[in-house]
Amino acid sequence: MILKNAKIVVENKIIENGWIELDGKIIKSVNEGSTDNDGIDLEGNLLMPGFIDCHVHGGYGYDFESGTYEAFEIFSKNVAKEGITSYVQAGVTNSKENNMKYLSEFAKFMANQSNGSKCLGLHMEGPFISKEKKGAHELALLMDPNIEYLKELITASQDNIRIMTYAADLQDGSFTKFLLENNILPSVGHTNMKFDQCLRDYEIGFRHVTHLFNGMSGVSQYDPGLATFALYKDDILCEVITDGIHIEKDTLKLIYKIKGPDNICIITDAMNAKGLDDGEYKLGNLEVIKQGMKVFLKEGGVLAGAGATFDHNVRTMIEANNEITLTDLIKMTSINIAKQLNIYNQRGSIEKNKYADLVVLSKDLQVLKTFVEGELVYER
Ligand SMILES: [Zn+2]
Incomplete structure (x- = not known):
């Protein structure tokens, strides 16, 4: 298959007018200029690598806690509308019994995915987080990081846990080491830890922070916390919910100025009500209200996950x-x-021999088409 007449964004370069050839799931060639060969005419629109959301709980009525193969499947098909071609599905703090149930079903889905956006695994956000920065997580189910319990979770997931959000100050470094040794990305977050408490685990090797500024100790001249540390260290990749709600636009300017394009990854942190009408929904066991793209706890009004789409966050x-x-x-x-x-x-980029995970966008960054592994899975 050929996709032609596109403005192609490749790593560090823009091809103003080009075409690509696919061989099944794979990009066979990336070319400048036009071609007379038959193909899909992209009419001068943008062709970019498909978006990767490493922190998305759900949307369109489903989330990790829906806990069935069908729910995972419907979500993966719907999320392609946002230009997302792969994602790490996030789970909130659950009871052990529920986690085991959801994980075994998730493992079945991972072993036999259908043709939607590609799920890369699970981003486990809780229960190993701190009470002071729990956000919308259920207080009674929180616990300190626990390697023995994590081993059980890994087994139940059939080795499909890819990212772990945890409060690094509630362990002695051994949990961070265990994550790294087991190919799980340590992502520090939902913690009140101080700047100097971050150093030990940074030296062990954590280089990822869960939704910068949200659910963490912040930037204060008297009390510098994880947010200060994450901004200070050049090589920490910061997840940022760029919806303009979790972080004001002027703060997005500051983050971009400090971290630059190489150390930010845009996420949605979206929950199951994304893409649905305004109203009352559930986040885990908690009752939440969705109003526009804002989602908050019914009790207390704390922001509870997000309701914005990835393409919205890109535009913001x-x-x-x-x-x-x-x-x-x-x-x-x-x-x-x-x-x-x-x-x-x-x-992650448009390059020969990589999967053809692609998004076609209009000049104002509206999603027109999404291809996952060479297959057109969404068309506006
Ligand atoms: Zn989350």
């Missing part, structure tokens, strides 16, 4: 920082996280 990031170029943008939507998850040899 650009509105906040209009100096962002398209080659910088694809770092934050695809390249950085693909590198972080060690899949950059297969996904």
Whole structure:
């Protein structure tokens, strides 16, 4: 298959007018200019690497806690509308009994995925987080990081846990080491830890932070916390919910100025009500209200996950920082996280021999088409 007449964004370069050839699931060639060969005419629109969301709980009525093969499947098909071609599905704090149930069903889905957006595994957000920064997680189910319990979770998931959000101050470094040794990305978050408490685990090797600024100790001249540390260290990749709600646009300017395009990955953190009408929904066991793209706890009003789509977050990031170029943008939507998850040899950019995970966008960054492994899975 050929996709032609496109403005193609490849790593560090824009091909103003080009075409690509696919061989089944794989990109066979990336070319400048036009071609007379038959193919899909992209009419001068943008062709970019598909978006990778490493922190998405759900949307369209489903989330990890829906806990069935069918729910995982419906979600993976729907999320392609946002230009997402692969994602790490996030789970909130659950009871052990529920986790075991959901994980075994999730493992079945992972072993036999259908033709939607590609799920890369699970981002486990809780129960190993701190009470002070629990956000919308259920207090009674929180616990300190526990390797023995994690081993059980890994087994139940059939080795499909890819990212672990945890409060690094509630363990002695051994949990961080265990994650790294078991190919699970340690992502520090939902913690009140101080700047100097971050150093030990940074030296052990954590380089990823869960939704910068949200659910963590912040930036204060008297009391510098994890957010200060994550901004200070150049090589920590920060997840950022760029919806303009979890972080104001002016703060997005500051984050971009400090971290630059190489150390930000855009996420949605979206929950099951994304894409649905306004109203009352559940996040785990908690009751939440969705109003526009804002989702908050019915009791207390704390933001509880998010209701915005990935493409919305991309546009909001650009509105906040209009100096962002398209080659910088694809770092934050695809390249950085693909590198972080060690899949950059297969996904994350438009390059010969990689999977044809692609999104076609209009000039104002509306999603027109999404291809996952060479297959057209969404068309507006
Ligand atoms: Zn989350």
